Amino acid sequence: MRALTWHGTHDVRVDTVPDPQIVNPRDAVLKVTSTAICGSDLHLYDGVIPGMLSGDILGHEFMGEVVDVGPKSTLKKGQRVVVPFTISCGSCYFCQKQQYSACDNSNPAEKQDISEPLYGHAVSALFGYSHMTGGYPGGQAEYVRVPFSDVGPIVIPDGMDDDEVLFLSDILPTGWMAAENCDIEPGDTVAVWGCGPVGLFAVQSAKLMGAERVIAIDHYPHRLELARKFGAETIDFNQTKVGEALMEMTGGIGPDAVIDAVGMEAHGFAPDNVLEVAKQKLGVAADRGHALREAIVSVRKGGRVSMPGVYGGFLDKFPLGAMMEKGLQWRTGQTHVQRYTADLLRRIQEGEIDTTFLISHRLPLEEAPTGYKNFHSKQDEWTKVVLKP
Structure with missing residues (x-):
């Protein structure tokens, strides 16, 4: 064959x-x-x-x-x-x-x-x-x-x-489980990093599960357009500082739940990501964690982190302090x-x-x-x- x-x-x-x-x-x-x-x-x-x-x-x-x-x-x-x-x-x-x-x-x-x-x-x-x-x-x-x-x-x-x-x-059950892992409550705001296939299904699923607002983050215009089709507000990370935008959009509180649908090959020219691209190409690091770090720092205190994005090894500069001090819940897995x-x-x-x-x-x-x-x-x-x- x-x-x-x-x-x-x-x-x-x-x-x-x-x-x-x-x-x-x-x-x-x-x-x-x-x-x-x-x-x-x-x-x-x-x-x-x-x-x-x-x-x-x-x-x-x-x-x-x-x-x-x-x-x-x-x-x-x-x-x-x-x-x-x-x-x-x-x-x-x-x-x-x-x-x-x-x-x-x-x-x-x-x-x-x-x-x-x-x-x-x-x-x-x-x-x-x-x-x-x-x-x-x-x-x-x-x-x-x-x-x-x-x-x-x-x-x-x-x-x-x-x-x-x-x-x-x-990708459909993966997007669905990503939204389910957010434990969405009425009135919640959910932010989704990455409008690839899983991210787009996570946007659609979060809406179906009752999220009042879904904010989709990417840099590809057509993918952001597809997210808007399902009622999402959007942020182009090439045009806007994501953390600042999310704080402004949520009245200084932050999203109730965040979804990292990017995984180990994050895009963008943030300093941490540029360094990790080089380390990944040299084989001295497995994962690029910019999207995950940004999601953890952006989510509100007491919020929920869902990570359907694939990671394979050890991640440098993980914001463990933010996870603990903010009292976050984190759910992930295949x-x-x-x-x-x-x-x-x-x-x-x-x-x-x-x-x-x-x-x-x-x-x-x-x-x-x-x-x-x-x-x-x-x-x-x-x-x-x-x-x-």
């Missing part, structure tokens, strides 16, 4: 690779009908996530048609399903608590030694996202093997287009996708959530390297790329 493979920083190629096979009784194999390039994939493209090997198949946002099943799969051939990017067994201590992205069993034992020394515990497995998270082949391919297919995939009703439901795989998919599918069906607004480009799989290049360098115009194998 054909699949998009990683060969180094800014080097992804469509190669011919072996077709996936049923390995375990709970497996299924999908013929991929739609797969998307995620902002998190750009961390792999930039070479800042450890544990990648040349030839690894990328992609963790995908859906398709079931073409083969193991004897213990609950899926049936011919069904259309969306697959969560988190791989979860459904029965371990964490899955039983619906903390699916903390699954203890999905990351193979031989891979757990990669993450355990860094994080204190082995991380759970993800599709197409380094050997630190299991080394599972991803879904930017013609076919993909889905482990634990009785736990993750959600069957899509007839009559719904791929574009309506594809983002149930990651998304527990399986907890949210059924409810979000219902909301899409009922027209409560819009998903298709985000898609700017649809490309055949063979043009995936072009999609990566443009999604990386032209983020204002290329808001979301869907690949069609």
Whole structure:
């Protein structure tokens, strides 16, 4: 089959690779009908996530048609399903608590030694996202093997287009959980750093959860325009000092909750970010934390910090004093996708959530390297790329 493979920083190629096979009784194999390039994939493209090997198949946002099943799969051939990017067994201590992205069993034992020394515990497995998270082949391919297919995939009703439901795989539940982690109360003001796909879904979700005001922060005009579509007020950080603007907009109090939807590759020419860009390129630091620092300093005393943005290592100059002295609450983590998919599918069906607004480009799989290049360098115009194998 054909699949998009990683060969180094800014080097992804469509190669011919072996077709996936049923390995375990709970497996299924999908013929991929739609797969998307995620902002998190750009961390792999930039070479800042450890544990990648040349030839690894990328992609963790995908859906398709079931073409083969193991004897213990609950899926049936011919069904259309969306697959969560988190791989979860459904029965371990964490899955039983619906903390699916903390699954203890999905990351193979031989891979757990990669993450355990860094994080204190082995991380759970993800599709197409380094050997630190299991080394599972991803879904930017013609076919993909889905482990634990009785736990993750959600069957899509007839009559719904791929574009309506594809983002149930990651960015929609990630934006939803980001807003949920804010514990939004009536009258709240929520500030969202980053108007990429997750940030835009967080804006939409915060509004649906009852936030009175949502303030979206970015520097790309079109992305800020999309945020305004959902009722957000906006700040262009290239034109305005964010902290000062937020204090003025909230009467000197600060937002009640803040969402860092940027993660480890923050943009901008703030002194701390310029230094961290250099350190990241030299390989002496993993993360650029400007957006997170700014969010923590800007949120009101007693406020809430939600961090869906991906970070991979140790962060310098973390404002721990502000966290403690202001009495902040902080919630983060990979998304527990399986907890949210059924409810979000219902909301899409009922027209409560819009998903298709985000898609700017649809490309055949063979043009995936072009999609990566443009999604990386032209983020204002290329808001979301869907690949069609």
